[in-house]
Amino acid sequence: MPREIAKAYEPQQIEPRWAEYWVKEALFRADTNAPGPVFSIVIPPPNVTGSLHIGHMLEHTEIDILTRWHRMRGYNTLYLPGTDHAGISTQRVVVKHLKDQGIDYHELGREEFEKQVWKWKADAGGQITQQMRGIGESCDWSRERFTLSPEMSRVVREVFVRLYEEGLIYRATQLVNWCPVCLTVLSDLEVVHEERRGHLWQIKYPVVGSGEFLVVATTRPETMLGDTAVAVNPEDERYMHLVGKKVLLPLMNREIPIIADEIVDREFGTGAVKITPAHDPHDFAVGRRHKLPEIDVMTDDGHMSAHAGKYAGLDRFEARKKVVQDLKAQGLLEKVTEHTHAIGICERSKTIVEPRVSTQWFCKMKPLAEPAIAVVESGEIQIVPENRREEYFNWMRNIRDWTLSRQLWWGHRIPAWYCKEHAHVSVAREKPANCSMCGAANLEQDPDVLDTWFSSGLWPFSTLGWPEETQDFKTYYPTSLMITGYDILFFWVARMIMLGLHFTKKVPFRAVYLHSLVRTGSGEKMSKSKGTGLDPVVLNQQYGTDAMRFCLASMAAPGTDIVLTDDRLASSRNFANKIWNAARFVFVNLEKFEQRGARLEELAAPEVRAKAPYEYGGEVQLVDGWLFNRLAVTASGVNSALRNYRFHEAAQDIYQFFWGDFCDWYIEWVKPELQSADRGRAIVAWKNLFAAFDVALRLLHPFMPFLTEELWHQLPQKHGAKSIALDTYPEPGDEQAHLQLLVQFQLIQEVIVALRNIRSEMKVDPKKKMAAELFVWDGITRDAIRKNNDAVIRLAVLSQLTVSEKPLAQAGGAMRSTSQFDVRIGYAEAVDLAAEKARLKKEIEGLQKAIASKEKQLADDTFRSRAPEKIIKGLGATLAGQRIELQKLQDRLDQLERGE
RNA sequence: AGGCCCGUAGCUCAGUUGGUUAGAGCGCUACCUUGACACGGUAGAGGUCUGGGGUUCGAGUCCCCACGGGCCUACCA
Numbered sequence: 001m002p003r004e005i006a007k008a009y010e011p012q013q014i015e016p017r018w019a020e021y022w023v024k025e026a027l028f029r030a031d032t033n034a035p036g037p038v039f040s041i042v043i044p045p046p047n048v049t050g051s052l053h054i055g056h057m058l059e060h061t062e063i064d065i066l067t068r069w070h071r072m073r074g075y076n077t078l079y080l081p082g083t084d085h086a087g088i089s090t091q092r093v094v095v096k097h098l099k100d101q102g103i104d105y106h107e108l109g110r111e112e113f114e115k116q117v118w119k120w121k122a123d124a125g126g127q128i129t130q131q132m133r134g135i136g137e138s139c140d141w142s143r144e145r146f147t148l149s150p151e152m153s154r155v156v157r158e159v160f161v162r163l164y165e166e167g168l169i170y171r172a173t174q175l176v177n178w179c180p181v182c183l184t185v186l187s188d189l190e191v192v193h194e195e196r197r198g199h200l201w202q203i204k205y206p207v208v209g210s211g212e213f214l215v216v217a218t219t220r221p222e223t224m225l226g227d228t229a230v231a232v233n234p235e236d237e238r239y240m241h242l243v244g245k246k247v248l249l250p251l252m253n254r255e256i257p258i259i260a261d262e263i264v265d266r267e268f269g270t271g272a273v274k275i276t277p278a279h280d281p282h283d284f285a286v287g288r289r290h291k292l293p294e295i296d297v298m299t300d301d302g303h304m305s306a307h308a309g310k311y312a313g314l315d316r317f318e319a320r321k322k323v324v325q326d327l328k329a330q331g332l333l334e335k336v337t338e339h340t341h342a343i344g345i346c347e348r349s350k351t352i353v354e355p356r357v358s359t360q361w362f363c364k365m366k367p368l369a370e371p372a373i374a375v376v377e378s379g380e381i382q383i384v385p386e387n388r389r390e391e392y393f394n395w396m397r398n399i400r401d402w403t404l405s406r407q408l409w410w411g412h413r414i415p416a417w418y419c420k421e422h423a424h425v426s427v428a429r430e431k432p433a434n435c436s437m438c439g440a441a442n443l444e445q446d447p448d449v450l451d452t453w454f455s456s457g458l459w460p461f462s463t464l465g466w467p468e469e470t471q472d473f474k475t476y477y478p479t480s481l482m483i484t485g486y487d488i489l490f491f492w493v494a495r496m497i498m499l500g501l502h503f504t505k506k507v508p509f510r511a512v513y514l515h516s517l518v519r520t521g522s523g524e525k526m527s528k529s530k531g532t533g534l535d536p537v538v539l540n541q542q543y544g545t546d547a548m549r550f551c552l553a554s555m556a557a558p559g560t561d562i563v564l565t566d567d568r569l570a571s572s573r574n575f576a577n578k579i580w581n582a583a584r585f586v587f588v589n590l591e592k593f594e595q596r597g598a599r600l601e602e603l604a605a606p607e608v609r610a611k612a613p614y615e616y617g618g619e620v621q622l623v624d625g626w627l628f629n630r631l632a633v634t635a636s637g638v639n640s641a642l643r644n645y646r647f648h649e650a651a652q653d654i655y656q657f658f659w660g661d662f663c664d665w666y667i668e669w670v671k672p673e674l675q676s677a678d679r680g681r682a683i684v685a686w687k688n689l690f691a692a693f694d695v696a697l698r699l700l701h702p703f704m705p706f707l708t709e710e711l712w713h714q715l716p717q718k719h720g721a722k723s724i725a726l727d728t729y730p731e732p733g734d735e736q737a738h739l740q741l742l743v744q745f746q747l748i749q750e751v752i753v754a755l756r757n758i759r760s761e762m763k764v765d766p767k768k769k770m771a772a773e774l775f776v777w778d779g780i781t782r783d784a785i786r787k788n789n790d791a792v793i794r795l796a797v798l799s800q801l802t803v804s805e806k807p808l809a810q811a812g813g814a815m816r817s818t819s820q821f822d823v824r825i826g827y828a829e830a831v832d833l834a835a836e837k838a839r840l841k842k843e844i845e846g847l848q849k850a851i852a853s854k855e856k857q858l859a860d861d862t863f864r865s866r867a868p869e870k871i872i873k874g875l876g877a878t879l880a881g882q883r884i885e886l887q888k889l890q891d892r893l894d895q896l897e898r899g900e
Numbered sequence: 901a902g903g904c905c906c907g908u909a910g911c912u913c914a915g916u917u918g919g920u921u922a923g924a925g926c927g928c929u930a931c932c933u934u935g936a937c938a939c940g941g942u943a944g945a946g947g948u949c950u951g952g953g954g955u956u957c958g959a960g961u962c963c964c965c966a967c968g969g970g971c972c973u974a975c976c977a
Binding site: 175188193200216217218219220231263264265268269272273274275276280281282283284285341342344355385386387388390391394395398486487490517519554555557559560561562563564565566567568570571572573574575576577578580581582583584585586587588589644646648649652655656663664667668753756757759760761763765766767846847849850853854857860861862863864865866867868870871872874875876877878879882 | 902903904905906913914915924925930935937940941942943944956958970975976977
């Protein structure tokens, strides 16, 4: 490739090109009828209500890596594209959107509102799709196909009706979490608890018919307006005589009973508790037990209701102030203390959640949870990383009924109809003509919608065609893998497991991989509402898409959260660039070779590459044997890392191989051979170079799809070959092949580094060629060095290299010694004796310590009898080597001290 | 209140069943504008793994305690 073209294809330039390609080709569309193994994966919902952020990118990066990897290994892969949240956040964003346009959403009918939602989603959807392209995903989120689509609604209704008929879904009046801003009930999971400083007010309630006061403690004085009793512990001597009597509720002048209930803690506060069944979960339970009236003193938007007497109409926090004021004025406020307590906050609106009595739909969870616990216990569903299993069990074993209904406009309507006359409930798949109980024709559907996670929990069903036994369903259910952040383990994953098991008796997926969360520099969880999210599009532009992907992968150690830093991103960008430049070297030099009459196909056709490493002169050359062994080990490592969801190890292996081995050593080593006058030698060198490069590209492809795709197309490919993504993935290699060459080469690397080190320490001009003398213990390696004399000379910048048959005397020049070799550069000028001695002393000290500890260990009989053979032998071998090295260093130091 | 996780080089982090002188990237030092690459090359310095105790022949790795930081779950008014 001419250099100008290479320049035109800077890494940043090629990404959009290939992004387009992916979208058009839809390479990951699965074919149900294709033979072979299946890999299917559930994609988490992209949260389209805000901008996409890095947290999602991590998820999709990992998914895409796994999918490409499986695809290249011949698996029939399928994404089940993520659901769209059809819940509160959507509604909130639309409401804001409408407000910005000056429209009051209350004035719109439900129908019009939904139209607006669709319109907005279409706008945002386009944007999201564009953003997704940048990251190289398959891009087909299928929003329009599935969200609130007829297919999905049908499944939702089917499941709802079945659960209702089984008695698992029921309608009841309960105390629920109510958000006065969102105007809806919330599930327990949507309520966030926060420690807040508040006060504990002690209020005197006059006991009727005596001069006594009963003092109660509360953190929420305004709720006293709805008190219907005061409770004390039945064993509390202080109050025993009062049980059964009444107190006069201050401000309201209502008589309420004093009751005994063991839920009351004698130690806390005054030991007497005001009971407000309509505004406290605790009190609600007490109230039900004692059949107390439930007085709701608030309205749905957090103001005081008509039941609050003269406080009606006040905001709940205003009312609190007023109540306290009035109590104080009447001398009924005993005392006020500081008090810290956890308070429920609405996840979306951040307002304080108000417990309220209300009639809602619930789902019994215990019967669903039990089988879901069992399948994880038995390992039928594998949870990665392991430690999340405990959390799963913890939650599942303490599960409470699920509040299903939401008072929102956007979402799946509850398939329940009420007759106007008696409010009888009819639950059905389609609108019934008549009331199931009284036969009345005048039916109205429940205005509420279902919790968004209800439909999300049915995702494997709705995407695969359940309840019909479709081909898709048979092939891809259970799914291979569920991959998502651990933060929605309960919201989504657990519910898919429960519902999946309940209706099919089969697990919905075999493994759950819970990835880390990406945090900001200051450790905060990324959040759109806090404005702490990093924008992937910006980072893509800054560092390149592949660099960002690689960076995320390289940091994705399971079980720990990720903090993305510029340093790390820059380093990945540098890696992408390194690959690019290495490729340029390959192509630019190839051109010269072609000018000499070689044909590209002859060198680099895929079937040629498959036979590497090629021999020259009847044997595999040292550097080739080494490189292909390294490649085999790397391929094994990467495959096994990916199999265990250890993305960071895979990335690390590839990085090390490509940069540390391929670029730093291999390319440098073979440069002259590629230009060799001996055409046979040059051709072998080229074939091996291409083959190695090709394997490296394929290894790298899932991590850097765009770059590798582009480069892959520059290599000669089979006619009609479309994409590297459809090529094969390098299988785990034979780690024993060329092992001898590997060992020899590594020793030679050490020799070269030692020579460079001498030069550097002695401050020799880097270009000045020096004469060196070398002794290597191992005879075969000695021969190998003689054979590769030119390369060693070049890489160590020598004028000549004399390979000695005997150990070098510890005298003269500048030396380095290990147990395996001695090397010396003849150096006429004065060596910095002090520095050299200091270096030697330091090395000697380290060695002495290491030797002493080993000697001690090996002398220990208990150690010898208990440690495995392998460890003892290894220790012995290392010790022997270290003793030799120590001796050499010692000799050298002595010689210097004597001033020779 | 219960549970989970973290504390390893100046910084950000790896280190899967305990085993031979603990790794990476960035930063730092010295030298090098070498025809793939300064987003580069070569060589190097730098941690005893928060502290204490224990188990073990052997602990960064397992157990206990303390300190520091984070997260999740929880109806103590």
